[in-house]
Amino acid sequence: xxxxxxxxxxSRSQHISYSNIYGFSAKxxxxxxxxxxxxxxxxxxxxxxxxxxxxxxxxxxxxALKKFDGQYWKNLFDSRTGKTTWPYGSGVWSKKEWxxxxxxxxxxVSAFEGNSNIFWAERYGKTVLGxxxxxxxxxxxxxxxxxxxxxxxVLVSQVNRLRKLGKQPIVGVGCASTGDTSAALSAxxxxxxxxxxxxxxxxxxxxxxxxxxxxxGAKVLSLDTDFDGCMxxxxxxxxxxxxYLANSLNSLRIEGxxxxxxxxLQQFNWQVPDWVIVPGGNLGNIYAxxxxxxxxxxxxxxxxxxxxxxxxxxxxxxxxxxxxxxxDSEFKPVRAKTTFASAIQIGDPVSxxxxxxxxxxCDGIVEEATEEELMDAMSQADLTGMFVCPQTGxxxxxLIKLRNKGVIAPTDRTVVVSxxxxxxxxxxxxxxxxxxxxxxxxxxxNPPIEVKAELAAVMDVLQxxxxxxxx
Numbered sequence: 001x002x003x004x005x006x007x008x009x010x011s012r013s014q015h016i017s018y019s020n021i022y023g024f025s026a027k028x029x030x031x032x033x034x035x036x037x038x039x040x041x042x043x044x045x046x047x048x049x050x051x052x053x054x055x056x057x058x059x060x061x062x063x064a065l066k067k068f069d070g071q072y073w074k075n076l077f078d079s080r081t082g083k084t085t086w087p088y089g090s091g092v093w094s095k096k097e098w099x100x101x102x103x104x105x106x107x108x109v110s111a112f113e114g115n116s117n118i119f120w121a122e123r124y125g126k127t128v129l130g131x132x133x134x135x136x137x138x139x140x141x142x143x144x145x146x147x148x149x150x151x152x153x154v155l156v157s158q159v160n161r162l163r164k165l166g167k168q169p170i171v172g173v174g175c176a177s178t179g180d181t182s183a184a185l186s187a188x189x190x191x192x193x194x195x196x197x198x199x200x201x202x203x204x205x206x207x208x209x210x211x212x213x214x215x216x217g218a219k220v221l222s223l224d225t226d227f228d229g230c231m232x233x234x235x236x237x238x239x240x241x242x243x244y245l246a247n248s249l250n251s252l253r254i255e256g257x258x259x260x261x262x263x264x265l266q267q268f269n270w271q272v273p274d275w276v277i278v279p280g281g282n283l284g285n286i287y288a289x290x291x292x293x294x295x296x297x298x299x300x301x302x303x304x305x306x307x308x309x310x311x312x313x314x315x316x317x318x319x320x321x322x323x324x325x326x327x328d329s330e331f332k333p334v335r336a337k338t339t340f341a342s343a344i345q346i347g348d349p350v351s352x353x354x355x356x357x358x359x360x361x362c363d364g365i366v367e368e369a370t371e372e373e374l375m376d377a378m379s380q381a382d383l384t385g386m387f388v389c390p391q392t393g394x395x396x397x398x399l400i401k402l403r404n405k406g407v408i409a410p411t412d413r414t415v416v417v418s419x420x421x422x423x424x425x426x427x428x429x430x431x432x433x434x435x436x437x438x439x440x441x442x443x444x445x446n447p448p449i450e451v452k453a454e455l456a457a458v459m460d461v462l463q464x465x466x467x468x469x470x471x
Contacts, residue, residue, distance in 0.1 A: 023064050024101035028251065031055040032357055043100070043158065044167050048249050055353060056251045060098065062298065070300030074270055081115065081266065091115035091263055092153050092256045098295060099154060099255045107161035109192040110153050111143035114259060118267045118415070124384040129403050133413040135273070139260055140389060140421035144187045144212060146180035146343075147285065147419045150260060151253025156188040158252055159244050163194065172197050172219075174238055175246040176230035180343050180420055182220070183212035185246050190216040197243060199223055199230040204342060207427070226336060228348045248284035249350045257285055261292025264415055265302060273306045274412040277399055279391040279419055280310040280319055280366075281344025283355035289417070290358030306415075308364040310355060311398035313374060315339040316347055319355055323366035327356060340428045341374055341390040343420060365407070369397035372440050375432050378422075379444040382429070387422035 028041040030050035041047050043058070050056055065073075080094035087093035087105055091114015096103075117138045125134030139147035155173075162168040172195035175185050182198040189196035196218035200210065204226065213220050223230055231247060238245040248254070265272065272293075278286050286308060296302045312320045316336035322329070336347035349355070358364065369377070377400060378393030388396070395416045402408040422429065435442045451461050 022067070022097075024061060024097050025064065026058050026060045026101055026255075028056045029059045031057040031251075031354060043102070043252075044162060046162075046168055046170070046244065048245055055249070055351070057354075058251050058255050060101070060295075065097065065299055070296075070302075073299060074266075074301055077262065077266060090153065092150055092259045095259050095262055098262075099259065100158060100252075103157060103161055107164055108153075108157045109160050109188050110157070111149065111187070111191065113143050113149040113153055114263060116141050116260075116263070118264065119386070121381070121384070121386065121416075124381055124386070127384070128380060129400065130410045131403070131408075131412070131414065133411060134399075135413070135415045136386065136388070136392070137260065137264055137415050137417045140392075140418050140424075142421075144180070144183040145421035145424055146184065147257065147260065147417070148180045148184035148253075149188075151248075151256040151284075151288075152181075152184035152188045152246070154256035155246055155250060155252045156185070156192055156194065159194060160192045169242045170244050171195065171242050172244070173246050174234050174243045175199070176227060176234040177213075177247075179210070179212075179424070181247065182218065183216075186213035186216035186218035189218070195219070197221070199234050201226050201230055204338070204345065227346050228333075228336070231348075231350070247350065248282050254284055254288045254291060254354075257288035258292030258295070260417070261289045262296060265293075265296055268413075270301060271413075272302050272304050273415045275309060275408055275414040276306045276417065277309040277311055277395045277414065278417045279341065279344050279395045280312050280355065281316065281341075281346040281349065281391075283310070283319060283349040283351035285417075285419070286310045286364075287351055287354035287358045290362060293362075305362045308359060308362050309395075309398055309402065310359060310364065310366045311395040312366065312368050313339040313341045313344055313394050314368045314370045316341075316345045317368045318347055318349065319352065320366045320368040322352075322356070323359070327360070331356075339374075339390075340371060340425070341369075341394050342425075343389070343391050344394065365402070367398035367401055369394045369401075373397040373400075375428070375437070375440065375442070376444055379429070379432055379442070382422070383444060383446070386418075388418050389420040389422050389425050390428055391420060392416065392418040 080088040087108045087110050089112045090110045119136040121134045121136050125131040142149045174197035175181050176199040186196045198213045198218045198220045200222050202222045293305050318334045322331050333348035336345045339345050374393035374397050377396035381388050431437050432442050433445045435445050451457050
């Protein structure tokens with residue numbers, strides 16, 4: 001054995017003993033169960049719903065975690081940031097004790113995801129919104145170009161553990177996807193050598209998203225239905241075959257996604273922002289942010305929660321309609337219409353109850369954005385140096401509305417969560433700037449100017465388009 005192997009083995013054994021010494025643990029329990037409930041399941045079981053058919057949640061042994069005060073956790077998490085020590089260089093696994101405390105380092109599948117930039121949107125905030133403390137959490141600057149990496153590293157790591165230990169006969173991992181989930185699943189499964197199976201709605205996602213699972217070797221089934229139809233089919237398939245379900249019905253992904261909330265607090269030196277605005281489709285992410293912030297409060301890292309805003313496309317707005325009813329009426333799914341924010345084009349979200357719980361417990365708000373509003377907001381942000389996705393356009397449009405209503409004040413520290421990289425949606429941007437979208441004015445379009453290759457013609461254009469602004 002060479003020295004590098006010896007060092008690796010020593011590090012691994014230290015990691016395992018560290019996990020065992022302090023007794024950190026987690027288990028599945030029914031989501032929002034009555035405190036008297038005794039129903040629980042090991043994370044090594046393959047189970048997606050409670051005995052009553054409801055959602056599950058990962059419950060950590062909070063008493064074990066509370067043996068260490070808030071300052072301890074802040075120091076520990078901060079000490080791991082930006083390091084290459086396996087697996088703590090990941091923004092997710094640097095919080096391992098709060099994610100999957102019992103997994104061994106050798107089973108973790110990570111691309112050192114997370115640790116994404118939080119961008120001070122100074123020009124956009126000041127010129128468009130009259131705000132001086134607006135930030136964009138760029139979760140799309142990640143391994144596969146979206147925030148889904150944060151949850152998928154956890155899920156695939158647990159599957160890898162189950163396969164390696166021979167605990168469960170899993171032949172592959174499957175998901176239904178509007179694009180980003182399939183990209184993340186395919187990449188992490190490829191890294192671990194685990195087969196990935198992807199159900200996609202035909203002709204409803206961008207080519208940039210479709211090519212990712214194909215390139216990573218996933219078995220891609222393009223189905224003549226929408227996301228909700230794909231979701232129904234993958235649930236039926238995983239009930240019949242030893243294929244592990246990777247959609248957000250699976251609560252493991254929440255554990256990775258919640259670390260983005262902890263990261264935001266770290267990036268503000270553990271100060272709590274006033275608002276966090278999150279695009280919402282299947283609605284697991286809004287709950288994940290709530291759970292991350294709530295754990296930090298419960299374990300003494302911070303003393304309050306930010307207010308959360310869930311932003312939906314008007315063409316796929318079941319949560320918004322439920323919110324406008326005052327949460328009183330029974331939730332009613334909708335038939336999602338086509339939206340440029342295709343990653344949130346979901347009419348019957350799996351995590352509806354999680355989202356409602358989160359928003360009720362942080363005095364949260366739900367807003368919506370029309371197609372023109374979200375495309376204008378995206379394009380106007382791009383003109384100030386960003387390059388955001390249409391889903392981020394939905395969140396920015398919600399921010400504009402809440403600023404105009406006076407709900408969000410000009411001095412409020414506000415974080416908009418950007419969930420995917422703008423390059424995944426290049427065609428939507430091309431259509432906007434080409435003014436090729438029927439019925440849309442594209443008021444911020446910036447098409448190229450065709451000019452003859454002659455000095456006089458070039459000078460005329462520069463005089464009119466550039467130099468005229470100096471006068």
